[in-house]
Structures are given as structure tokens and as C-alpha cells.
Amino acid sequence: QKEVEQDPGPLSVPEGAIVSLNCTYSNSAFQYFMWYRQYSRKGPELLMYTYSSGNKEDGRFTAQVDKSSKYISLFIRDSQPSDSATYLCAMIQGAQKLVFGQGTRLTINP
Amino acid sequence: GAVVSQHPSWVICKSGTSVKIECRSLDFQATTMFWYRQFPKQSLMLMATSNEGSKATYEQGVEKDKFLINHASLTLSTLTVTSAHPEDSSFYICSANLAGNSQETQYFGPGTRLLVL
Numbered sequence: 001q002k003e004v005e006q007d008p009g010p011l012s013v014p015e016g017a018i019v020s021l022n023c024t025y026s027n028s029a030f031q032y033f034m035w036y037r038q039y040s041r042k043g044p045e046l047l048m049y050t051y052s053s054g055n056k057e058d059g060r061f062t063a064q065v066d067k068s069s070k071y072i073s074l075f076i077r078d079s080q081p082s083d084s085a086t087y088l089c090a091m092i093q094g095a096q097k098l099v100f101g102q103g104t105r106l107t108i109n110p
Numbered sequence: 111g112a113v114v115s116q117h118p119s120w121v122i123c124k125s126g127t128s129v130k131i132e133c134r135s136l137d138f139q140a141t142t143m144f145w146y147r148q149f150p151k152q153s154l155m156l157m158a159t160s161n162e163g164s165k166a167t168y169e170q171g172v173e174k175d176k177f178l179i180n181h182a183s184l185t186l187s188t189l190t191v192t193s194a195h196p197e198d199s200s201f202y203i204c205s206a207n208l209a210g211n212s213q214e215t216q217y218f219g220p221g222t223r224l225l226v227l
Contacts, residue, residue: 006153043203046216046217098144102152
């Protein structure tokens with residue numbers, strides 16, 4: 001079993017829709033949870049970063065962490081074609097290495 | 111702020127040659143730099159962690175003699191793929207930590223696409 005599971009998609013939604021991206025994990029010691037956006041042939045860009053459980057909002061993006069269920073989510077409101085990218089969840093335990101999910105390929109259709 | 115650059119952005123080489131990839135933190139000092147490899151439609155896999163002035167720590171299954179890492183300064187790390195073979199073709203991405211920050215705040219470079227013929 002992988003430490004971090006993420007549905008690779010692809011996921012295709014119309015412009016303006018609410019997008020929900022999710023990851024599950026098995027290591028209960030993970031403390032920091034990140035979402036990265038990666039455009040084709042580019043490096044990942046940090047979108048959101050959450051410590052422990054709870055919600056965090058930044059503009060159209062909301063990150064949720066449910067440690068009891070070992071489940072994290074990223075919501076994108078009012079999705080735009082420019083949001084089309086691969087979204088990677090990542091998590092870390094203390095000073096250990098980042099562990100990435102496989103990434104979900106998202107397309108927002110105009 | 112917190113910009114990481116990589117050079118070259120892409121490289122094509124013949125089998126058996128060596129390729130050097132540079133990773134630079136442009137506007138900050140990076141105590142630690144990380145090297146990842148990403149195959150098409152797959153996630154990033156950590157290859158090694160390098161700290162300035164010391165030997166790199168390689169992940170299990172990564173050959174340290176094949177992937178030479180040098181971290182000579184707080185703003186530069188290099189990855190040399192020695193005697194490259196077609197199976198080494200991949201997208202190589204580095205990241206860097208701000209000095210004094212914990213590992214969750216990694217800033218990624220734009221990646222280097224390597225194609226070995």
C-alpha cells in the first residue's frame with residue numbers, strides 16, 4: 001500500500017464549477033499537508049500548506065485536513081481554464097522527506 | 111521571492127555520456143536542496159537530499175555513483191548523471207529549503223528534461 005493515495009484522473013469540469021481533489025494516507029504521523037500545482041513540463045508550485053487538522057482558505061482555494069480519517073481535500077471555487085494543471089498532494093512528518101501523491105490531472109473546459 | 115532555477119531546461123545526449131544539471135536558489139540561501147525524478151504521469155520521487163558542504167543522502171535504490179550530487183555553496187547544487195542510458199530519461203526537479211526553515215517549505219525549480227538516445 002502506498003503511503004499516499006491520489007486518484008490520477010483525468011478530471012474534466014466546466015468553467016465555473018467547484019472542483020474537489022482528494023488524497024488519503026496511511027501514516028498517522030504526517031503533520032504537514034501541502035497541495036502543489038504543476039503545469040505541463042514545469043516544476044511544482046506550492047498552493048496551500050496546512051499544519052495538522054482543519055481548514056485553510058486562500059482566495060478561491062480551500063484546503064481541508066481530516067486526520068481522524070486520514071483524508072485531505074483541496075477545493076477550487078469558480079474554476080478557471082488557467083486552473084488546468086496537475087495537482088499533487090504532499091505530506092511530511094517532522095524532519096522527514098516530502099511524500100507525494102501521484103497527482104490528479106485537471107482540465108477546466110471553457 | 112524564493113526562486114529556484116535549473117539549467118539546462120532540457121538536454122538530449124547520447125548513451126554513455128555524462129550530463130550535469132545545475133540548481134540555484136536565486137534570492138535566498140538554501141541549507142538543504144533536494145533532487146527528484148518524475149516519470150511521465152507519475153509523481154515526484156525523491157532521489158537524494160544534499161546539505162551544503164557535506165555528502166548527499168541517497169534514497170534506497172538510487173545509485174550514488176551514477177547520480178553524483180555536489181552542494182558546494184548555499185545557492186548551488188549540481189546533479190551529474192554519469193554514463194547516462196535511455197532508462198535515465200526523465201524529468202529531474204530540484205527543490206530548496208530556506209536556511210533555517212523546516213522541510214515543508216520547499217521551493218521547486220522548473221525542472222530539467224533529459225532525453226538519452
